[in-house]
Amino acid sequence: MSILIENLSKNFGTFKALDHVNLEIKTGSLVALVGPSGSGKSTLLRIIAGLDIPNSGRIWLSGKNATSLSIQEREIGFVFQNYALFKHMTVYENIAFGLDIRNIDSFVILNRVNQLLQLIQLEKFSDRYPNQLSGGQRQRVALARALAIEPKVLLLDEPFGALDVKVRKDLRNWLRHLHEQVPVTTVFVTHDHQEALEVANEIVVFQKGCVEQIGKPQDVYDNPKKGFSITSSSIYMRFPLLNFEQIKGQDKSITNI
Incomplete structure (x- = not known):
């Protein structure tokens, strides 16, 4: 765009x-x-x-x-300096959030989130919470969450x-x-x-x-x-x-x- x-x-x-x-x-x-x-x-x-x-x-x-x-x-996807991740959600849930609220099919969400986890090299961290991640890992999750909705x-x-x-x-x-x-x-x-x-x-x-x-x-x-x-x-x-x-x-x- x-x-x-x-x-x-x-x-x-x-x-x-x-x-x-x-x-x-x-x-x-x-x-x-x-x-x-x-x-x-x-x-x-x-x-x-x-x-x-x-x-x-x-x-x-x-x-x-x-x-x-x-x-x-x-x-548009927006990423802030302070990550703005949901503390009560896992890495997977944070990335899937934008898709969930758009009522996207659960199978589509699963595939999309797994693709993004691979892209940001955090496949093994999907069940962790933000406080269990480093600053760099949290920022990558924030980027993946912004990309999940496939913004222009x-x-x-x-x-x-x-x-x-x-x-x-x-x-x-x-x-x-x-x-x-x-x-x-x-x-x-x-x-x-x-x-x-x-x-x-x-x-x-x-x-x-x-x-x-x-x-x-x-x-x-x-x-x-x-x-x-x-x-x-x-x-x-x-x-x-x-x-x-x-x-x-x-x-x-x-x-x-």
Whole structure:
């Protein structure tokens, strides 16, 4: 599903969170939204999901005006930083939840959940509860639950922000590999510049509620927009030039996180 953001604005009192934002996201893309805190990244994500309402502008999903559609009608999966798993449900029950409330046939649910358990490499953990899992495992369950309903768009709001550095690195490698297997249009918010460079196939830089720059990861790294320098933003920091081909060849196994 493609996403078109047309002249979108959102205010919270006197604070302008989004200021006439225009953005096009192609079907099957893996896009990172980056920028300083308060620049509008998460606000845009919530508006796309239908969790917030814009003051002006429109959202188009595959050519259909979705600005006034309900959350359910948008066919979007959303993953939060804090996982938001149901503590009283097992891994299996958490993943199956969205299918259960849609009255999907139990045999279809069984097959779908088992496929996702295999995809996230947690087949042996289906009967465990969230408090029996590591942070990385809980986040994978949250991703599987979002994918269970076969959404047309997957939105991730700082999905790895609460995890330690080692787990985050392993999970972002896994997310990139997951997107190759399930190429649903994916948009994620991150404060981690390296995460955006390694995972996304396109980066959108936000600043003060506006889109500052759009480009491929290497282009954004090599040619940051004039006026958006390393010293004036938390996004551009001094780290060695990434070898993207080497990154792609990294181990995709996440069984230990």
